[in-house]
Amino acid sequence: MPEVLTPAPSTQQSTFTVALIGNPNVGKTTIFNRLTGLRQKVGNYPGVTVDKRFAHIKLGQREATILDLPGTYSIYPNSEDEVIVHRVLNGLDKENKPDFVLAVVDMSSMERGLFLVTQIMDLGLPMAVVLNMEDAAEEQGIKVKTHALYQALGVPIIQSNARSNKGIKGISDLIEQKMFEKPSPFLNIQELLPKELSLAIQEKFQLDNTYQAYQLIRFHENEPLLDETQREWLTNQLELSGFDIKKTQLEETQQRYKGIQSILETALQKTDLGRKRLTDKLDSIFLHKIGGYAIFTGILLVIFQAVFAWSAVPMDLIDGFFASLSAAVAKLLPAGVLTDLITEGIIPGIGGVVIFIPQIALLFAFLGILEDTGYMSRVVFLMDRIMRPFGLNGKSVVPLISGIACAIPGIMATRNIGNWKDRLITIMVTPLMSCSARLPVYVILIGIAVPESYIGPFNMQALALLGMYLLGIVAVLFTSWILKLILNFKEKSYLMVEMPLYRLPRWKDVLITMYSKSKTFVFAAGKVILTISVILWVLASYGPSSAREEAIANIEVPANTAPQEVQDDYQSQLASAELESSYIGIMGKFIEPTIKPLGYDWKIGIALITSFAAREVFVSTIATLYSVGTDVEDELTIQQKLESEVNPQTGEKVFNLATAFSLIVFYAFAMQCMSTLAVVYRETKGWKWPIIQTVYMTALAYVSAWAVYQFLS
Amino acid sequence: MSTADKIEQGKMAVIDSITPSELTLHLMEMGFLPGKRISLLQKAPLKDPLAFKLENTVIALRKSEASLINVKLEN
Numbered sequence: 001m002p003e004v005l006t007p008a009p010s011t012q013q014s015t016f017t018v019a020l021i022g023n024p025n026v027g028k029t030t031i032f033n034r035l036t037g038l039r040q041k042v043g044n045y046p047g048v049t050v051d052k053r054f055a056h057i058k059l060g061q062r063e064a065t066i067l068d069l070p071g072t073y074s075i076y077p078n079s080e081d082e083v084i085v086h087r088v089l090n091g092l093d094k095e096n097k098p099d100f101v102l103a104v105v106d107m108s109s110m111e112r113g114l115f116l117v118t119q120i121m122d123l124g125l126p127m128a129v130v131l132n133m134e135d136a137a138e139e140q141g142i143k144v145k146t147h148a149l150y151q152a153l154g155v156p157i158i159q160s161n162a163r164s165n166k167g168i169k170g171i172s173d174l175i176e177q178k179m180f181e182k183p184s185p186f187l188n189i190q191e192l193l194p195k196e197l198s199l200a201i202q203e204k205f206q207l208d209n210t211y212q213a214y215q216l217i218r219f220h221e222n223e224p225l226l227d228e229t230q231r232e233w234l235t236n237q238l239e240l241s242g243f244d245i246k247k248t249q250l251e252e253t254q255q256r257y258k259g260i261q262s263i264l265e266t267a268l269q270k271t272d273l274g275r276k277r278l279t280d281k282l283d284s285i286f287l288h289k290i291g292g293y294a295i296f297t298g299i300l301l302v303i304f305q306a307v308f309a310w311s312a313v314p315m316d317l318i319d320g321f322f323a324s325l326s327a328a329v330a331k332l333l334p335a336g337v338l339t340d341l342i343t344e345g346i347i348p349g350i351g352g353v354v355i356f357i358p359q360i361a362l363l364f365a366f367l368g369i370l371e372d373t374g375y376m377s378r379v380v381f382l383m384d385r386i387m388r389p390f391g392l393n394g395k396s397v398v399p400l401i402s403g404i405a406c407a408i409p410g411i412m413a414t415r416n417i418g419n420w421k422d423r424l425i426t427i428m429v430t431p432l433m434s435c436s437a438r439l440p441v442y443v444i445l446i447g448i449a450v451p452e453s454y455i456g457p458f459n460m461q462a463l464a465l466l467g468m469y470l471l472g473i474v475a476v477l478f479t480s481w482i483l484k485l486i487l488n489f490k491e492k493s494y495l496m497v498e499m500p501l502y503r504l505p506r507w508k509d510v511l512i513t514m515y516s517k518s519k520t521f522v523f524a525a526g527k528v529i530l531t532i533s534v535i536l537w538v539l540a541s542y543g544p545s546s547a548r549e550e551a552i553a554n555i556e557v558p559a560n561t562a563p564q565e566v567q568d569d570y571q572s573q574l575a576s577a578e579l580e581s582s583y584i585g586i587m588g589k590f591i592e593p594t595i596k597p598l599g600y601d602w603k604i605g606i607a608l609i610t611s612f613a614a615r616e617v618f619v620s621t622i623a624t625l626y627s628v629g630t631d632v633e634d635e636l637t638i639q640q641k642l643e644s645e646v647n648p649q650t651g652e653k654v655f656n657l658a659t660a661f662s663l664i665v666f667y668a669f670a671m672q673c674m675s676t677l678a679v680v681y682r683e684t685k686g687w688k689w690p691i692i693q694t695v696y697m698t699a700l701a702y703v704s705a706w707a708v709y710q711f712l713s
Numbered sequence: 714m715s716t717a718d719k720i721e722q723g724k725m726a727v728i729d730s731i732t733p734s735e736l737t738l739h740l741m742e743m744g745f746l747p748g749k750r751i752s753l754l755q756k757a758p759l760k761d762p763l764a765f766k767l768e769n770t771v772i773a774l775r776k777s778e779a780s781l782i783n784v785k786l787e788n
Contacts, residue, residue, distance in 0.1 A: 074742040108769045112744045140769055253741045279771075280754065289758035381773050385759040394762075494736060494778055495762055496743060499771040
């Protein structure tokens with residue numbers, strides 16, 4: 001009896017799925033954006049760590065799902081991105097089984113584009129071809145005789161120039177009318193695969209044709225949908241037939257290119273315009289051995305300026321908005337536990353996520369522009385050799401730069417890295433870059449530990465801050481190097497990057513990317529931050545009632561006639577005592593012995609626990625703990641208060657130089673960001689790597705902080 | 714006979730064959746095929762990776778990958 005590998009879902013008449021597929025940089029994303037606008041959704045392909053972009057659109061009376069597949073050169077996978085394409089096209093991914101394929105080809109690079117097209121033809125899927133980037137082809141004197149090409153391939157062909165919107169109407173009409181055609185096979189696969197073997201596989205797995213059988217046996221070792229007995233059966237069949245599959249694949253590649261070349265002889269018209277391309281001239285500037293790095297540094301400075309300075313205004317507005325929203329809701333609702341939860345837990349929790357939107361949106365806009373203009377692959381080219389000794393590669397630069405604003409978009413940006421080992425190392429080290437949430441912590445602690453004096457023209461405090469950023473970079477390189485030595489993957493590191501033509505950015509596409517990435521961030525990180533904020537609020541607001549009463553009873557209640565200052569002082573003492581006797585206060589006391597060697601008391605312990613969710617929580621926690629009063633925004637006040645804090649037992653300053661430096665170093669290295677962990681979980685599809693990351697970063701933080709404290713005290 | 718990493722900047726070469734390795738197929742899929750003419754367009758500032766022009770596309774390869782491509786140098 002034949003085994004059913006993947007029961008295809010019954011597709012209703014009115015709705016169908018069209019998969020967009022093509023080489024990288026052929027304008028596939030532009031076509032996708034033009035067809036779908038802002039209806040795009042991002043999901044995950046089952047079982048792999050790559051995002052799938054899809055959108056449901058309405059065309060006349062019909063509804064269609066457009067699926068954007070990662071760019072690939074072949075249906076034989078070389079990277080994780082390409083595994084997706086392989087699985088979707090072979091119908092192994094039942095959730096995303098396409099009814100039709102729309103193959104996009106760069107007109108100025110037909111040979112390589114058709115290589116992929118003819119592979120899809122051999123799979124027997126109904127398809128159509130879009131010849132895109134007409135303008136680039138024209139510039140290089142290339143013309144395609146579409147009719148001749150149609151005759152050779154037997155599938156509908158549309159010419160387009162998606163950047164200028166040309167041909168988009170034609171593409172959507174084609175989809176609406178389902179004018180896809182099922183091509184006849186391009187190669188005679190029977191010549192490649194022994195007939196008995198092919199028939200046996202086709203029958204067992206109910207496959208339509210020989211090429212699918214060939215694909216299955218070629219990749220059966222790593223196909224998660226097969227069970228152990230099925231895999232063994234395939235391996236057995238392969239051995240029995242004595243068939244050399246690698247050799248066959250090379251043979252197939254050569255035959256395919258030969259066939260394509262003969263088609264292009266009639267279908268392609270080339271005139272040598274003898275012009276030096278603008279792109280080549282620009283490359284001699286952007287890739288210059290000194291100038292290239294100077295330009296790159298300049299671009300980085302502009303991005304930093306934007307992320308830190310320009311986004312400060314909207315961030316302050318958002319901050320103010322949520323503060324007044326909290327106050328307004330507190331007035332509006334009757335006093336009680338629920339109101340407290342909303343005003344002290346939920347609203348600040350949401351605010352804590354939303355405040356990062358300006359930074360993230362700006363960063364994605366810049367990254368989008370750099371990618372879209374073709375500059376990003378030049379950065380990869382410039383940086384590859386420098387990053388390599390550390391186990392990173394040229395493509396790791398983008399995530400690391402993003403990490404200076406926030407590790408979350410950085411980790412999301414690692415998807416460009418095809419090589420899993422390089423990508424994993426980049427994910428593991430990106431949170432060590434000094435992100436913007438560390439900045440307020442650094443500012444306060446450096447203010448305590450470093451005198452505001454000058455060495456020559458340099459302000460010592462500013463130097464210390466710069467030192468913290470450099471410390472982050474050193475930690476990144478050192479840790480990557482260690483990981484490179486430890487991680488034992490068979491995969492060999494390589495770099496094969498196409499450097500596309502320089503182009504003006506497509507602003508609409510940049511905006512769509514900015515919007516959809518920010519949305520993903522808000523929903524992915526938001527859930528975690530919100531949950532943690534609520535839990536923290538509960539732990540900080542409640543405690544065993546006996547301990548609470550005892551703590552409050554010990555504070556002297558001032559007379560009604562006492563001056564306002566005394567009244568305020570009483571209120572803050574009360575808040576402090578309540579926190580001390582709360583569950584989180586008890587937890588702080590509980591961990592005190594373990595953090596004593598670092599120079600911390602139980603109050604700092606509470607701050608460590610609360611800021612495990614997010615570093616910036618440190619400032620507000622410390623402010624409450626040391627009863628600074630209600631205005632937690634005033635960093636100077638916190639600093640003065642901390643400096644004068646004295647240990648009641650020893651009579652010594654709590655925040656001496658050693659403790660302050662030890663804390664700075666702890667905050668530089670510790671994994672105190674739930675949202676980052678959530679994103680690492682999402683990107684690596686499991687708890688293994690986020691747990692390893694938390695353990696190594698916390699250990700690094702602990703040991704370094706301990707060493708600093710012991711050295712300085 | 715030489716390999717692609719030894720092409721001088723601005724000079725052309727014809728691909729003769731690809732040394733068998735894990736990356737052979739990948740290189741061929743990118744368009745590095747026997748009989749194709751390639752030239753070295755750019756060297757990264759640290760002399761690695763190298764950017765080759767192949768037909769109308771520019772592809773960057775590390776020296777180690779380029780050395781898998783056997784070429785006949787043109788004068």
